[in-house]
Amino acid sequence: MEGYRDMSERNRTKVHVIPHTHWDREWYFTTSRSKVYLVKHVKEVLDALENIDGFHYYLLDAQGSLLDDYIRWCPEDEERIRQLVSAKRLMTGPWYTQTDQLVISSESMVRNLYYGMKTAQKYGHAMKVGYVPDAFGQSAQMPQIYREFGIERFLFWRGVSDNTNPHTEFTWEGSDGSRVFAVQMPFGYYYGGNIPENEEDLIPYLEKQIGALERKASTKHIYFPNGFDQAPVRLNLPELIKRFNALDTEREYVMNEPERFLAEIEADSQDLPVLRGELMEAKHMRIHKSIFSTRADLKQQNNRIENLIANTLEPVLAISHSLGHDYPHRIVEDIWKLLFENAAHDSIGGCNSDTTNQDVAFRYKQAYDIALNLLDLHMRMIASTIQQEETFAFTLFNTLPYVRGGVTEIEAYIPEESFVIRDTKGRELAYTIVEKVDQTDYVLGQHIDLNPSRKVHLPERVYRAKLLVELQEVPAMGYTQIVFDFSQGAAPVIERRNEDKIENEHFTIALQANGTLQITDKRSGQVYADQMVFEDNGDDGDSYNYSPPERDLIVSSAGSQMSATTTQTSVSQTLSLRFTLDVPYDLEERTAGITSGALPMQVEISLRKGENLIRFQVQVQNEVFSHRLRVLFDTGIASALSIADQPFGVIARPTSLPEVEVWEREQWQEKPITIEAMQSYAGLNNGTRGMAVMTGGVREYEIVGEQMDTIALTLFRTFGFMGxxxxxxxxxxxSGEKIVATPDAQLLGELSFTFGLHIQTSGFDEANVARAAREYLTPISSYQLCDFLNGRLIFAFRDEALVLDTDYSLMSFSNDSNVVLSSFKKAEQSDGYIVRVFNPYLSQSANVNMHFNQPVHAERVSLGEQPLEPQQRLTDGEEVVRLPELAHCKLMTVLVSI
Structure with missing residues (x-):
């Protein structure tokens, strides 16, 4: 660490000049272009660090992926990089990519840090700084996440303004109470990127630039970043620093890097203010708060894959490993890294060129295909070794830690014959066939007889079908089987009627004359009128921000003429609606009040037997331009706070902001708005009843209405330019490049959306909303074991020894447990399993007792799966693991060894 020249100089400002780059892996340019230019850039950095006297440090944007990208094409430089990283001169980590923190899932952020630190440590050192130069806001749970990775210092730009904290240094406290030392780059990471060379320009430049930083600082330490986006390294920076010191004798200038700088400034910081919760102010820098719904199609793909990996794939792989199969760590890592490439703030934001977003979409396709086929393989390896005589069996996998039942959807290939479905206890299960398509020639034409001596039943006809089956008991974190019995049974009765009402044990839903829904909660008698209003309005924004046109025309589905039919079966009832919204064709028509465009819509509202959830599926044929479509639910609850989930917990946010009265006068960078992000649910609750929307799609909502009583869930928004x-x-x-047109962002064509409505008859905590959302996003998975499918269609398998029981449970939570499971997976560095849970409640504590199918050893570990000091052993050779009580928004990770 470079120190002061003598004790008499301690009152002088010490300017820490930090050479760096902010290297977007893609933006208005593609990743291919970025990687090609990265090679040139890193070679210049290595040469500068090795050969230029006084060039001590360089910050490579805290993204370990950049070194992986470089080494892939320049493996000859790996040892050079190891030496510089180990010496803490070339700084990288803790991130793998510079991730978003608001619409990316909690597990995605954890894995990004895990693989980022693993990558950096592979080269010699992972920077222990929460360095976030450009993310669009900071999640309230990041202090806890940082501390879990051993990161106690935070360096960032966006999210704090002088009305909250006039200085650059403060203590940041997260939702759970965790704290980190925080320093803001108040004018951005690029503030010192354009140093003039001429002496007559240099003196006034330093006075202006450094003087502004001094007025923001609460100590004598100044962070002065030299670099900006994809900028070349300033090779004469050491000479410039010498000139700074010669010209400006009132200050001391040194070259430094973030870890050393933060250690010095923290040592000199006293009586710091405490800032709590999310950092989302946009007075002095743009937060792009409504970017949560940019490129809704890409957001949907991200959320679908994140849920598939964490909720289903990893638990099934852990179950498979417990039964003797290898755990495919490297394949899972590759899936996550594809997502990390898309999780970078611009990529997940969707604020890119169309060409770049096509690359994003392709990575999602790759990740989803690998994840789905890996899941299929391991379910098959289990299903094909279960002791069974049936030739038409389905193995059902429950990846939640408690027994599940109820109506679930299963995709299957079925013959034409009638059948009944039974579980392993012989109980007949109610079911219905939702749809089926004849695929006889395709399926049977691909059958392969590996053993012609073995008798195989080939049906005359085969249909690709979708079924709803009422399950009784699927074991916790395990599997069971159901079999199709063709010896008896009749086709399930399906009644289709031109009616407008459906019901189950919990709700009656009726279409009202004005085209909205009336929902009657049978449990409480509460009637919710005028629900499910689709609202279309103009979007004069760009890829960063939703913004209404100066003259808007709002079109509502309330008052629309709708055609309605119902489908009623023994396990579900569905209300199907068709209607068309007459909307402006483009912004010009919207300004003029003309509606020559049409937005045809189909909506299915479904109630499953016994389920306290209303399911919605919406299809929209979008052929109009620059608009936003939301769906509104009127809770009848006037509220000053909304409730939504955030990473590892819940957050209550104000439904209105006082800053909206002064933002124009104070010249804020953006209007303060209450369009907010969620992880899976958002709603209102008054302590005795409530309502929440749940989605695996776009994670954006707003509370609207004169009484702030209506939940508005964004389905999609469209626009035509990047900036x-x-x-x-x-x-x-x-923001971004205004000349870059983005016709793909108009999302023309058919769009599909699914979401659920959860109505509560109690306070929020008592209603277990987070658990309901987790169940909604974690369907029971199934694998069909059937002789006639064994062939090219699914790749042929040989016959395997039948050794597994028909029912299996690896672990479960006790009935009185009230935590939410975030992750269940094999540990990265041992044969044990990682169990991660968190407290999902607003006010009450949470606890859990975990039961395993054999004696285990268990201890608490960090998010990085490292042992805690001192060691926190939970059990040693028992089947029950009792976890300590979790306070508000607290998470806990446990390593369980069998």
Missing amino acids: KENLLYRPGRA
């Missing part, structure tokens, strides 16, 4: 100037919600310059 635009002078928006109503974002005055001034364009």
